[in-house]
Amino acid sequence: MTSERRKAFFSCAILMAIFALWVGIFAFVIIMSMVDRSHNQGAYKAVEGYMRAVASSDGREACKYLTVNAQAAAGGAAGPTGCAASVRKLAESLSDTDRNALARFSSDDIEKEQNTGSFTLKLPQNPLGIARCVLQKQAGTWRITSFQ
Numbered sequence: 540m541t542s543e544r545r546k547a548f549f550s551c552a553i554l555m556a557i558f559a560l561w562v563g564i565f566a567f568v569i570i571m572s573m574v575d576r577s578h579n580q581g582a583y584k585a586v587e588g589y590m591r592a593v594a595s596s597d598g599r600e601a602c603k604y605l606t607v608n609a610q611a612a613a614g615g616a617a618g619p620t621g622c623a624a625s626v627r628k629l630a631e632s633l634s635d636t637d638r639n640a641l642a643r644f645s646s647d648d649i650e651k652e653q654n655t656g657s658f659t660l661k662l663p664q665n666p667l668g669i670a671r672c673v674l675q676k677q678a679g680t681w682r683i684t685s686f687q
Contacts, residue, residue, distance in 0.1 A: 579658065582674045582681040583646035586660055589683060593667065594641035596630035598623030606675065606682045629667075637666035657684075 585604045592601035602610050602622040614621030630638065644665060652659040658674045658681075671687040 582658055582660060583649050585674060585681040585683060586649060586662065586672050587644055587646040590641045590644035590665065590667070593626055593630050594638045594644070596627050598626035601626040604683055606677065606684045609682070609684055633666055640666050
């Protein structure tokens with residue numbers, strides 16, 4: 540093998556190794572993202588369930604997805620017991636178009652936001668104007684602690 544052919548061979552081998560390393564890193568990132576989402580799927584489904592319950596004016600169902608403190612905040616002066624009525628009132632204030640948009644709300648459109656100390660999901664534009672939901676796991680079930 541001539542010197543020039545050897546250089547070309549090694550150059551090609553190095554480029555192939557770099558490309559293989561890049562593909563491996565990319566595949567690892569994609570797989571880890573999928574594992575993280577499936578591990579925390581309950582959080583995504585809690586947000587989806589809340590939105591759909593509001594769409595159907597089911598205050599009791601919507602409040603099931605909230606922590607006690609979030610229920611108290613939603614219920615205003617009535618506290619957690621006023622949560623369902625407050626959610627129903629919110630749903631009644633929405634137009635049919637807005638309720639339909641919430642009924643079609645999908646957890647597939649939600650993005651995880653890197654945040655230390657809490658689990659925050661970034662929501663797509665929605666009729667409630669909620670940009671983010673902060674969640675925590677309570678007794679094995681994901682619950683919404685606050686909206687931002």
